[in-house]
Amino acid sequence: xxxxxxxxxxxxxxxxxxxxxxxxxxxxxxxxxxxxxxxxxxxxxxxxxxxxxxxxxxxxxxxxxxxxxxxxxxxxxxxxxxxxxxxxxxxxxxxxxxxxxxxxxxxxxxxxxxxxxxxxxxxxxxxxxxxxxxxxxxxxxxxxxxxxxxxxxxxxxxxxxxxxxxxxxxxxxxxxxxxxxxxxxxxxxxxxxxxxxxxxxxxxxxxxxxxxxxxxxxxxxxxxxxxxxxxxxxxxxxxxxxxxxxxxxxxxxxxxxxxxxxxxxxxxxxxxxxxxxxxxxxxxxxxxxxxxxxxxxxxxxxxxxxxxxxxxxxxxxxxxxxxxxxxxxxxxxxxxx
Ligand SMILES: Nc1ncnc2c1ncn2[C@@H]1O[C@H](COP(=O)(O)OP(=O)(O)OP(=O)(O)O)[C@@H](O)[C@H]1O
Numbered sequence: 001x002x003x004x005x006x007x008x009x010x011x012x013x014x015x016x017x018x019x020x021x022x023x024x025x026x027x028x029x030x031x032x033x034x035x036x037x038x039x040x041x042x043x044x045x046x047x048x049x050x051x052x053x054x055x056x057x058x059x060x061x062x063x064x065x066x067x068x069x070x071x072x073x074x075x076x077x078x079x080x081x082x083x084x085x086x087x088x089x090x091x092x093x094x095x096x097x098x099x100x101x102x103x104x105x106x107x108x109x110x111x112x113x114x115x116x117x118x119x120x121x122x123x124x125x126x127x128x129x130x131x132x133x134x135x136x137x138x139x140x141x142x143x144x145x146x147x148x149x150x151x152x153x154x155x156x157x158x159x160x161x162x163x164x165x166x167x168x169x170x171x172x173x174x175x176x177x178x179x180x181x182x183x184x185x186x187x188x189x190x191x192x193x194x195x196x197x198x199x200x201x202x203x204x205x206x207x208x209x210x211x212x213x214x215x216x217x218x219x220x221x222x223x224x225x226x227x228x229x230x231x232x233x234x235x236x237x238x239x240x241x242x243x244x245x246x247x248x249x250x251x252x253x254x255x256x257x258x259x260x261x262x263x264x265x266x267x268x269x270x271x272x273x274x275x276x277x278x279x280x281x282x283x284x285x286x287x288x289x290x291x292x293x294x295x296x297x298x299x300x301x302x303x304x305x306x307x308x309x310x311x312x313x314x315x316x317x318x319x320x321x322x323x324x325x326x327x328x329x330x331x332x333x334x335x336x337x
Pocket of ligand 1: 013021039040
């Protein structure tokens with residue numbers, strides 16, 4: 001297994017108390033596969049993936065767990081060893097390409113800088129490699145001379161993918177890589193990304209709030225809700241047979257990226273709970289149309305398929321829930337508070 005995360009816990013110390021942003025998550029990223037982490041805003045996705053690279057704000061701390069990358073224990077590496085790992089082995093593509101690219105530098109120079117400073121390449125070779133990288137992501141080499149603001153959103157995201165792949169890392173962590181783009185450009189960027197992922201045999205952790213992006217490019221999916229993983233497994237299993245009420249709800253709330261057929265969408269009312277003092281029992285309970293008395297108790301993970309797990313008390317009744325969930329009326333008026 002290239003990356004293995006076990007019972008990871010991350011906390012933020014705030015003036016009002018401890019925020020349990022990531023509360024005991026475990027998942028694996030196999031070699032050459034794309035793993036999507038999906039969930040609404042505030043569920044802890046960004047906190048989780050930034051912690052993999054040990055890039056966290058000072059108020060955040062590890063409160064337990066283990067992160068193993070290719071056998072080494074990320075949490076035990078020295079700062080120097082960790083620094084060597086970044087870019088070369090694990091690359092990060094942040095939420096906004098504007099965060100990846102420095103606005104006052106020509107894009108080409110930024111790529112060349114990574115290749116020479118981190119990759120030890122000579123300037124001339126780095127220049128050629130930058131051209132090659134731009135061609136790979138579908139950008140003309142003359143655009144290497146441009147500044148980030150001269151690019152469209154889609155081009156900037158392509159450039160930040162080129163930058164991330166500069167040193168042929170084994171793992172790329174992409175946080176909402178296409179969220180700011182319109183749907184057609186999203187598809188184009190994701191197609192480019194998938195092609196490169198396959199060509200490079202790259203492993204990817206892709207964070208998104210949009211389950212249709214998961215359906216489009218991921219092999220495995222991890223569904224996060226309020227700091228916990230509520231469902232995980234191969235995409236084809238999780239999306240054809242979602243077995244947690246939250247996943248069923250997410251699926252109903254997003255249009256498909258690849259299909260032309262229109263489904264009636266039904267948003268999940270309300271929002272995730274604050275993680276300062278998360279509710280007991282199932283954390284989705286207050287927004288769940290299928291909640292019962294038992295959901296007030298702490299759920300335990302159940303296996304519903306060979307590699308497919310759910311944290312729903314009613315996972316064994318998932319087929320019934322899926323059927324009922326097709327009626328948008330089921331999702332209305334659930335949150336009364
Ligand atoms: N610097 C911080 N200090 C305190 N709390 C934080 C900080 N950053 C995030 N949090 C809290 O941690 C929780 C998880 O946030 P996180 O950004 O990881 O979620 P997310 O699912 O990635 O959402 P988004 O897609 O909006 O980034 C939230 O409750 C958030 O308010």
